[in-house]
Amino acid sequence: MEEFERFEPEGPGAAAALAAWMRRLGLGDWATVTYVVTLEGRLRVSERFCEHVACAQGRDVLAAGELSLVVDKGRAEVESVTNQSTGYCPEPRCFGAVAAALEAAGLEAPEGFEHAFVFRRCEACGGISIVKEGVFECAECGASLPQAWNFG
Ligand SMILES: [Zn+2]
Structure with a gap:
């Protein structure tokens, strides 16, 4: 590394x-x-x-x-x-x-994230997907993504 x-x-x-x-x-x-x-x-x-x-x-x-x-x-x-x-x-x-x-750290924070990403692991194919426009669907295989965060 x-x-x-x-x-x-x-x-x-x-x-x-x-x-x-x-x-x-x-x-x-x-x-x-x-x-x-x-x-x-x-x-x-x-x-x-x-x-x-x-x-x-x-x-x-x-x-x-x-x-x-x-x-x-x-x-x-x-x-x-x-x-x-x-x-x-x-x-x-x-x-x-x-x-x-x-x-x-003495730095002024902005109001929020410029881009707030929602990630989910696809339980069908194992890939990491970004939820786009509130659609919980894997970009790789099309399976439904869980609503709850699943990287724990
Ligand atoms: Zn998938």
């Missing part, structure tokens, strides 16, 4: 430290990165192509997805956030944990 750096911004200088981390990795002033919220409620980021499970070092998480960051005057700001993670398939209601973790 390729090794990616993990970074946990925290404290009063977090926004500046996050901007410096982006610069050091050569991500520029606008970047989408992988994030997880650890069980301790802390925000942790890695480069976009890092698997969420690697970012979380294989542990359970409160939330996971992608975070779009922009740097303004040497400080990183959150432009948007999603729960897009096929590693954890978190439910949209994990936004509360994301907002709390961003706030704890």
Whole structure:
């Protein structure tokens, strides 16, 4: 497995430290990165192509997805956030944990997920499906998907 750096911004200088981390990795002033919220409620980021499970070092998480960051005057700001993670398939209601973790890291949270994905595992073919427009049907095999989250 390729090794990616993990970074946990925290404290009063977090926004500046996050901007410096982006610069050091050569991500520029606008970047989408992988994030997880650890069980301790802390925000942790890695480069976009890092698997969420690697970012979380294989542990359970409160939330996971992608975070779009922009740097303004040497400080990183959150432009948007999603729960897009096929590693954890978190439910949209994990936004509360994301907002709390961003706030704890000194970053302003948006109003909600830019895209709130609903994932289900297909019990017929085993694939991971994204529920589109409220239709609980597997994109691979057409079987019905369960209403309840099934990645526990
Ligand atoms: Zn299926």
